[in-house]
Amino acid sequence: MSAPAEFSHVPVLLPEALHAMNLKEGGVYLDGTVGGGGHSEGILKALGGRCTLYAMDRDPEALAAAGTRLSAWPGARLLHGNFHDAPGLLGDARLDGVLLDLGVSSWQLDTPSRGFSYHEDAPLDMRMDPTGGLTAAEWLNGTPEKEIAKALYEYADERWAARIARVVVQMREEKPFETTFDLVRAVDRAIPKAVRRKEEGHPARRAFQAVRIAVNGEIAPLAGALEGLAGLMNPGGRLCVITFHSIEDRAVKQAFARMKNPCVCPKDAPMCVCGRRPLVSLPKGYPLTPSESELQSNPRSRSARLRVAERLGI
Ligand SMILES: C[S@@+](CC[C@H](N)C(=O)[O-])C[C@H]1O[C@@H](n2cnc3c(N)ncnc32)[C@H](O)[C@@H]1O
Structure with a gap:
């Protein structure tokens, strides 16, 4: 590279x-x-x-x-x-x-093809080292619901952790996760609209942080x-x-x-x-x-x- x-x-x-x-x-x-x-x-x-x-x-x-x-x-x-x-x-x-x-660096966050950004639709990768390990999409497609919920809660204090994990599992049964916007959609479906509107910052910010930490074993x-x-x-x-x-x-x-x-x-x-x-x-x-x-x-x-x-x- x-x-x-x-x-x-x-x-x-x-x-x-x-x-x-x-x-x-x-x-x-x-x-x-x-x-x-x-x-x-x-x-x-x-x-x-x-x-x-x-x-x-x-x-x-x-x-x-x-x-x-x-x-x-x-x-x-x-x-x-x-x-x-x-x-x-x-x-x-x-x-x-x-x-x-x-x-992660600003450069990693701002390079859409690395899959760290919820602002751009791109392959859901998030590996700091793309030469090995599971991508974020693979992790979301293969991890048990409880473990996803635990990661969302422990690595990002996400109070909607259980609901997001449930939606991830429902969505992946229809179609496996592939892109960053798949994860954004899962968060959108899981967090009530009124809560999303009131929140400061992007509603998917915490989920992206948690999945990134899990995928990279941080x-x-x-x-x-x-x-x-x-x-x-x-x-x-x-x-x-x-x-x-x-x-x-x-x-x-x-x-x-x-x-x-x-x-x-x-x-x-x-x-x-x-x-x-x-x-x-x-x-x-x-x-x-x-x-x-x-x-x-x-x-x-x-x-x-x-x-x-x-x-x-x-
Ligand atoms: C916040 S940036 C560092 C920026 C750097 N101090 C500079 O001045 O440009 C974090 C960097 O650490 C790397 N990184 C994070 N965890 C790491 C680890 N466990 N081992 C090696 N590199 C890691 C990331 O890939 C990223 O490039």
Whole structure:
């Protein structure tokens, strides 16, 4: 796959993320969600290129765009893959910092053929990595009703989850799901018209978010992935994560809390006997949200939050 002609994505919380990473010359960094390369370029510029930067994305088209943008920097090493698999992909590299800017890029959302957008009728794909896994259409056509309802509720707080799942199953019995507008129609049929009219934003927004999260396995493996990344880091290294919705943010917050305090001994035990030691500390001042001026210049940043954990020397 070649790089799209115009890869447009404005990096969110850029100065805040660069500051949070405590960058140092000669360091080894991982941008696990390189996208269009905005944050990666920021890291390389801040260090005048005097670092090694692993730039990873599971989307080969995003990686191609990042490759073009970062081609002037010899320290940049492109990697196709899921950051959940970073410990295997990076071999014995030790990291001085990691940045994860979770979710999908504006470019992915705005490219109709990727199937993330409820504004355009296109094949219902939604895979960040189109080289493998089920498409959203395949997932909707083959997943039991209860599981669809659970995903809609857990990944998007969709209060009409059960009704949407019921309609999906009814519709797919007549004709399998194929396009984004099939899913839009299912939501339209399931949510009463009066409710749809009153709602802020597109009524299918939550269903699209939930199906995307389910298809790409974004939440369930996140805690384990963060712990795996913290395990690769040198003491003092910062694990910086930008989230875009409350479900993702809660998962990161809870994972950080467990890494800070992994002890599973009973609360009233006189001393710790489980042997689990804290892996990180949580620097003060976080989470951070975008400034007023960022919100004005980039409204898509409105739900972003930056959380930071610092690797302890154990
Ligand atoms: C919000 S965008 C990142 C934008 C980037 N920071 C920039 O400045 O252009 C998220 C990117 O992360 C990728 N991504 C999301 N989850 C991933 C994962 N688990 N492993 C690797 N890449 C992932 C997506 O394909 C997408 O390109």
